[in-house]
Amino acid sequence: MTRRAQAVAAALSGLAALSLAGCGIRDSDVVEAGAAATVAVAPPPEFRMLVYFLGPDGRPMPVSRDIARPFPASTALPVRNADGSLPYEGFGTGYEISPDTARRAGVVTDMALGVLLSGPSPAEAAAGLRTELPRTGGRPHVEEERTGAPDGGRLRLRAPFPVTGLTPRAVHQLVCTAAFAEDPAARSQVVVTGPDGALPPARCDGL
Amino acid sequence: MRACPAPAEDAGPRRARRRRAPRPHPFGLRTRLVLAFLLVAAVGCGTTAALTYRAARNAILEQTQNTAVSALRDQVDPLRIDLPVQTGTLRDALLSIARQGKPRPWRVYAEYGSLRVSSTDRPTSSVITPELRARALGRGTTPHSSFQRVVKDGTPYLTVAVPAVFRTHATQGTAQPTGLVFYAVMELDEEEANIEAMVAAARDGALPALAVALIPALLAARGVLRPVRELRRAARSMGRGRLDTRIHAKGSDELADLARTFNESAAELERSVAELRRAEARARRFAADVSHELRTPLAGMLAVTEVLDEDAGTLDSDTARAVRLISAETGRLAVLVEDLMEISRFDARAAELHSDEVDAADCVRKTLQNRHWTDPARVVADLSEGIRARLDPRRFDVVVANLVGNALRHGGAPVTVRVYAEGDTLVTEVADQGPGIHPDVLPHVFDRFYKADPARTRSAGSGLGLAITLENVRLHGGTVEAANRPGGGAVFTVRMPR
Structure with a gap:
């Protein structure tokens, strides 16, 4: 009886001592704590296009490029300058084309795809950005298929290179760049086609 | 508050020796209560x-x-x-x-x-x-x-x-x-x-809390232990014969109930013992009175039977046998009454010891001579000379005579009487050559009127001889024991301090 009581007393006092002394600040797991911070990316959405390259770890990373303005009066495809910028053809006040108009016409999309295929700039490469798309001289062209679907249309992207051998990341680069150029919410489905056939329709929603 | 014996300080040395010192209790009530209190306090503080x-x-x-x-x-x-x-x-x-x-x-x-x-x-x-x-x-x-x-x-x-x-x-x-x-x-x-800092504060707060918990623990232990100690003292006092011991029972808890029950039991016990003592005293007084009352007529009868004995030779044979029988039985009756009176004096604690310094061998020799037990074929005396002992000669005479008479009556001749000294003890041994005492009877030989053989209703003795021997030896502060010798025959050994 007394021996058992002794044992119980010892155990309890040990427990108390342990609970008092045994803990300070401990390591913890990673704990999620709320939303991310929302920063502003220059230039404003109306005057930029997003081009998706890949980070050093293969994660898609957007870069934003200025859309030169005002836009040329002609709705024909703009001819890029040697440094990649768009030529300035000012016609003066009253002749500007709003970027949305240009966007709706698919001009911006083709432009963005052109930038994508030309690869990361030296500054971007310095930050570890890269691309998995082949560098070719040709330019892809985007056509909008009017399906009447409520969640945006379907885009047909004609690439000047074979597409069936592309990595999923490369396809994602094409899809996201095209979808965001067409629509700020990137709701469109994109069908990537090449000389060797077409890929199944895809959306830009995470890789 | 109490009706207990005097505290140990004024108790005599003999009592102090008998009284056991209270044992220390490493896990006694106090320790357990204090531990329990501290444990509860520690668990509470800790949690x-x-x-x-x-x-x-x-x-x-x-x-x-x-x-x-x-x-x-x-x-x-x-x-x-x-x-x-x-x-x-x-x-x-x-x-x-x-x-x-x-x-x-x-x-x-x-x-x-x-x-x-x-x-x-x-x-x-x-x-x-x-x-x-x-x-x-x-x-x-x-x-x-x-x-x-x-x-x-x-x-x-x-x-x-x-x-x-x-x-x-x-x-x-x-x-x-x-x-x-x-x-x-x-x-x-x-x-x-x-x-x-919080941990330190909790720890520093817990230790004083434990120290504070010690106070109610000790108080509670005292509250429980005091009645228990009193109860123990009272029980010991009762055991020593002080039946009037009572405990002061106050409060209404279980310990007070226990104390009240103890008091009631003690009162009941005291009443019963007093009743028994009164009954015993009455019985003793009755035996003493009866023997005393018998003694006077017996004295007269003895005188008459002596005359009748002398005249028996002149009577016809039947009448002479009857007269001799009456004479012998009257003598036995007188012995019995004397023995009864002697026993009654012992029971009434009225027997007194008149000690004197005597020579033990002389005493025994005188006893044997007075009883005419001088025939070496019947009684052999093996007496160490020159042993001085302080004893009551009359009572020592009764002891030796009873033992030798008993040996002659129930054992077989020759009866050997030995007297020698063992350090400060005077040893008197009476051995016979008879069949010995049956082992079943051995524990009862000193009982009053104990019949070794239930069928034998009459014996030559009064049936009180050995009982009186025992009382006399006890009065001297000695012991007497009966045993069978390995070679046959019974031996009674009396040891008395010199």
Whole structure:
């Protein structure tokens, strides 16, 4: 009886001592704590296009490029300058084309795809950005298929290179760049086609 | 308060020797009660302290963590960045954020692709774990802010990761990760100091609490132990024969009930014993009175029978036999009455010892001569000469005569009487050559009127001889025992102090 009581007393006092002394600040797991911070990316959405390259770890990373303005009066495809910028053809006040108009016409999309295929700039490469798309001289062209679907249309992207051998990341680069150029919410489905056939329709929603 | 025997101080040396000293109780009631109290206090203190400590620690850490995360987010939110980020502007922004650490100064880091920018001279921190990086980038999901506590080299750090997202359109765009993640690293040494202070306070508070708990523990132990001690004292006093012992029972708890029960039992016992004593005294008085009353007529009868004995020769044979029978039985009756009176004196504790310094051998010789037991064929005396002993000659004579007479009557001749000294003890041995005493009878030979053979209703003796011998020896402070010798025959051994 007394021996058992002794044992119980010892155990309890040990427990108390342990609970008092045994803990300070401990390591913890990673704990999620709320939303991310929302920063502003220059230039404003109306005057930029997003081009998706890949980070050093293969994660898609957007870069934003200025859309030169005002836009040329002609709705024909703009001819890029040697440094990649768009030529300035000012016609003066009253002749500007709003970027949305240009966007709706698919001009911006083709432009963005052109930038994508030309690869990361030296500054971007310095930050570890890269691309998995082949560098070719040709330019892809985007056509909008009017399906009447409520969640945006379907885009047909004609690439000047074979597409069936592309990595999923490369396809994602094409899809996201095209979808965001067409629509700020990137709701469109994109069908990537090449000389060797077409890929199944895809959306830009995470890789 | 008590009716107990005198305390040990005034008790005589003999009593003090008999009284056992109270044994120490290593796990007695007091120890157990005190331990139980301390245990309860310790468990209470410990549990309270542990729970308070945990809650307080969590509250402290939670507040720090939440403040740090939201402070970093608030600092990052208004930033305006280019994609890809410009190292120079990002560094400026970081230096500005680093000055606004909340709730404590922090170091801030930013990671974009393979770019590493920081507010310090080292581009990145070794405290930031790969798990935190992976969670901040939010592979496959929308990135979230997150934090992690890391203990490195004994110092606890809080690392916070806030990924930067941007809206693809002012109104209808979705939040897209920029790939840029801000990290803040903050030392938690102040929180740790606070928490350690809490632990120290809990510990320092528990010890006085235990010390305080000792006081009610000792009081409770005293409250329980005092009645118990009193009860023990009273029980011991009762055991010593003081039946008037009572306990002062106060209160209404179980111990008071026990004390009252003890008192009732003691009263009942006292009453019963007194009743018994009265009955015994009455019986003794009756025996004494009866023998005394018988003695006077017997004296007359004895005188008459002596005359009748003398005249018996002149009577016819039948009448002569009857007269002799009456004479013999009257003599036996007289002996019996004398013995009864002697026993009654012993019972009434009226027997007195008239000690004198005598020569033991002389005494025995005189006894044998007075009884005419001088025939060596019947009684052999083996007496050590010159043993001086302090004894009552009359009672010693009775002892020897009874033993020798008993041996002659029940044992077989020759009866050997030996007297010798064993140190301070005078030993008197009476041995016979008879069949010995049956082992069943042996324990009862000194009982009054004990019949070894129930069928034999009449014996030559009074049936009180050995009982009187025993009482006489006891009066001398000695012992007498009966045994069978290995060679046959019974031996009675009397040991008396010289």
